Amino acid sequence: MDMNYWNKLLHLAQSRLRISGFWLGILSLFLSNNLIAQTQNTDNQYRKPLLQVLKDVETRFNVKIKYADPQVKDKWVNYADWRFRGNVDETLANILTPLDMKVNKEKPGLYKLKEYEYYRWEVQDGWNYLDSLATKYTDQASWEKRKAQIRPELYKALLLDPLPAQPNSKPIITPKRVMDGYTVENIAIEILPGVWINGSLYKPLNVKGKVPVILSPDGHWEKQRYRADCQIRCATIARMGAMAFSYDLFAWGESQLQFKYEDHRRSLAQTIQTLGGIRILDYVSALKETDKNRIGISGGSGGGSHTVLMAAMDNRIKLSAPVVAMSSYFYGGCPCESGMPIHQCAGGTDNVELAAMAAPHPQLIVSDGSDWTAHTPQHDFPYLQKMYGYYGVKDKVENVHLPEEKHDFGINKRIALYDFLIKYFKLNGNAVNDKSGRYDESKVTIEKENALYVFGDKGEKLPKNAVMGFENLEKLFYSTTSK
Template sequence: MKMQSVTKARFRSMGRLLTMVSCLILLDVVMEGAAFAQDSTSEIESSAETAVVADQALPELKTLDGHFPFEVPPTLDDWEQRARRLRTRVAMATGLHPMLPRGPVDATIHSPVDRDGFQIEKVYFESIPGHFVTGLLFRPTGENLAKGLNEDGKRPAVLCPHGHGGRMMRNDSDTMNRLIESGDEMHLESGSMPKIARCATLARMGCVSFIFDMVGYADSVQLSHSFANRRHETREEEVVAAGTEPELFFSTAADARLQSIYGLQTYNALRSFDFLASMEDIDLNRLAVTGGSGGGTQTIMLGALEPRVAVSFPNGMVSTSMQGGCACENACLLRIDTGNVELAALMAPKPMGMTAADDWTVDMMHDGYPELRQLYTMLGEPENVLCESLVQFKHNYNYVTRRIMYGWMNEHLRLGLETPIVETDFPALTEEEGAVWNEQHPAPDVRGPDHEQQVLSWWTEQNEKALADGLGEKATLKGFDQNVRPALSILFDWSMSTSSDVSLQLNDPMQHGSGVYWSNGKVVDSTRRREIPIRRWTTGEQGKRNSDEATVLWIQSAEFDPEASVSPEGSAELQSLLQTHGSVVVIDIGAMPTDAAEGKQRINPQPRRASAAFTFGYNRPLVVTRCADVLAVIAAFQQSPGNVTLVAPEGTAAYALPAAALAGPFVDEANVELAGFQFANLFHQDHEHFIPGIVKYGDVDALAAWRAPYALTLSSSVQSDGKSHWPTATAIYKAREAADQLRIQAK
């Protein structure tokens, strides 16, 4: 059997289209379609006989220990576009798109503790109703009061997320003697509490510093340390449908709304920053953040999300290697096609320093830091980024690292102090001196699952309020385009390349019956290294068809069976389409080598950390992969906008709807059979259709609205109360003056 033809369609990437539909108005989408048509080319090549599709090995799932390189975009405009999308990704991954409320912080400050040259005060406030952030506030005293002041008598402030070990972590005398001998530390007393020493020295430099408790540490007692930071197993109570009121962290319901411990901790950090910035004596132009290890991760997040951060020193976590091994450092969506170096780069061109140690940051001097220097140079500020090699030390925020940080803060916070800045000793804090809760200020008594339910219910309520003008019957174009569309484009962001090559390969047609011909083939997406099996059915003389004829693409989700399930006799719908259109291309998604096994997708083996974030924080869900497969086939048959009709039978809506939305004008009409499917009905994160965040951003209703203003027919049931499942789609199609393009066939 000889190959009939090989058609190559080079097209403007759907990743580019995806980017545009997230931020442009309808006119821009239409213009993009015109550009797509102009870019399309085709040529005829000869080739040897092709099989339906060759066996393809499944790629290994990426883990937190993978390689996360930073490739600097070629131009400033490219970086600015990339940075905008990355900030949206970070905000979504932390559950903060749209941002949760950040009103005035009502903090209680009490029980001062005096040391030479600085004072410590205990602080607590509610970041979420009923959820308390606790920490210690450090202020300069005595002769240090004159340091750091600007002409208005205001001083800089430095937020200090502490990292693992907690703010009250204290090394014993044997450890301290070893650290002093190795050069890690200088003072036996103050050096035994290195996180406190950092804050104290910053205060002695004339800064106000605040070290707040990460979730589960010290006085953050409402969720346990082992639960928030380790996650050894899944609780039975977490197995609830994605659309239910979320009651527990790590459940399918919480992940479907992008609610996580990592997000809670990031919000606590932002509210702690708000607390510092609200103080009357603080210079709002000199706000900084520095943390080590897990605190370094939080420093990266603040640099990405908080534009008021003027100076940053994220230590111990800016790396192309291990990205953070704790549940408090991982969130679904966060590091897909990116990593900590690029996320840290969102601070650019503002000053950012760090060190490399004998840990996962050991390669930074040649893998990560050169790219940061390249970016800062392109932005015109090459001296605003620093990475000092301290690979003689293990993972640390030791005295030597702190000394580098003090110099960085002195320079960029414009303190004007003599250098080098040397720590001086002070008596270590006692447990009582460091405790926020006492008899006069008792700790909250709502803890554990009851507290989780309280936090998550508030979180969901705030999400619904923030998205009210983008979802539901009252959805507006402004609300949808501002918050929902960008979110959907991140969820289904399968490619960031600027172009993609797709090859269509078909065997010579063979006769199936009277006037019916079929040919096996495949679409090869070279960018993603995917081969999608197809079968084309045609009627007419020897199966010939004109290249400009419209093509019907029919998604077959069942296992590929050329003699039964994919033949016209095996499907009444396929047979009807063939009789009506004369040509149908079957996309055999079910035959693809995928993550799926018995309706499930692979999950990273993290036996000590039962969290979906360790899979979907680094890997696209299966639904996104299948969506891209459908888009590749659409591209392969696309000669001009509007010559493709997409038909999606039962079981394919999860990926057919977003594919139709992303294809926009390149699909003349999309017909999707829902059969009652809702992402909200899924119970497990390993379900083949699960995708984090989709319930928060409107489920299938929002995906249908995303397709507007192009023709869409939905076959679906009606709720028992007679109301439509499609309030968002109906509202957005109407708002785009395309109400007649949305057809809902009730069943």
């Protein structure tokens, strides 16, 4: 029934039935409401405002749903009444999934409305997917075949096949600063023409012979690699006899001289910071002090995701320690961790399978009780033990789980890393122990942020050929890789 039909009906009532103006108004309102209902039901599939549907859910299932007004404003649910089921969880999934929304259950009877998070799965869903991946191999030979499929596809997914040509320039290195038992120098490495990755190299004060190197990518924490805990960790590793290279994520830290913080949350960020990690690996591998058989990597949070990826992609890494990062049901909440289609490689993969690619090299998984690593000991770690068992080295993968701790790189996480490095890279723990045999980090100098800059307090030393802005970076990258 269309508008013409109702208009004709009104005209007929007025001219033939001679009804009063009052009753004509009532009839008009009735017919108009029916027209609206017909329009909604025919053209818009029995839709209702999302706000009303959520209130209906609360009433029917006696629950509370938290939301902000902008989340529900101007949103409609098609076939609203038909999406209700016998339980609240299935009902909410039916209602919200078409809108790319979801709820988090904060406690029984209390839900919070959220935008759909592609990177966060239900725990059981992640476990089930990992189990399905595990059916693809049953021994070392079949697993090696699987690895041989995944690794080259990681490079392709990141648009790093082939790798862009490395600029013919020397690293920019600041004067060395001498501390108690170690030195620090800041380094910028040009990874594309006019694009640098910056970091600080911590070395033992007296390097004798070949020593290990630990790459230390930053995570998504305030103060970036300038944080006290980051400086403490790298300096302590140096005082124990290894080099530690602490470096920025893309558009993070000193990289923000060239790019905005918002650029970090673009898909290409994962490509650029992976390329940066590869170029740092090139650099440290060429140092005369480096023991190439003892190159490791350890980062936390987003730096932990980067750790897993780097160890999966490059066999030069002989030890890895992702901290509060690896999970079968969480793919990283930032495009720098999951923005490129690395998890679609070889028919689909996840971060735990990628972590298994480090086998048989030693690997430490540090987890805690307050984030997406809370269930690591229950499922993900046993999977890794099985994979390392294919090589007869089940004990070379370890999990230190801290159920009462939160998402950070605090003292107990650092202790776990120190113990692991002493065990497998033969570092000198006695050099950093107090009289009681405990780790003593008090001799580390916490430098001011600007002391760790390469390009000056205000970027005044940034080279003139520096690429400025993400748009120019995109043009440069795609022109470089298309050749």
